Amino acid sequence: MEKETLEEVATKVLNTKYPYHRPTDAGYWKDMFISGANYQAERMYSQEEVYNILVEHTIELFKGQPCMLDEFFEQFKKK
Numbered sequence: 663m664e665k666e667t668l669e670e671v672a673t674k675v676l677n678t679k680y681p682y683h684r685p686t687d688a689g690y691w692k693d694m695f696i697s698g699a700n701y702q703a704e705r706m707y708s709q710e711e712v713y714n715i716l717v718e719h720t721i722e723l724f725k726g727q728p729c730m731l732d733e734f735f736e737q738f739k740k741k
Contacts, residue, residue, distance in 0.1 A: 676691055
């Protein structure tokens, strides 16, 4: 499967979902789409980050500390 760039996806979405937009607005909406996608990607955790969070949680659990996983994730949540 060939990966598309974010710019290609933004153009495709604009042309497919909003074919009647004014050409002068295309750059603005494309930039907004890309900014939103980048913002969402920054808030996601990598597999390594999740693993490290779970390791830290397990360490706390075995110290005898009452440690709920949802509270632990809240502590490390990206903001």
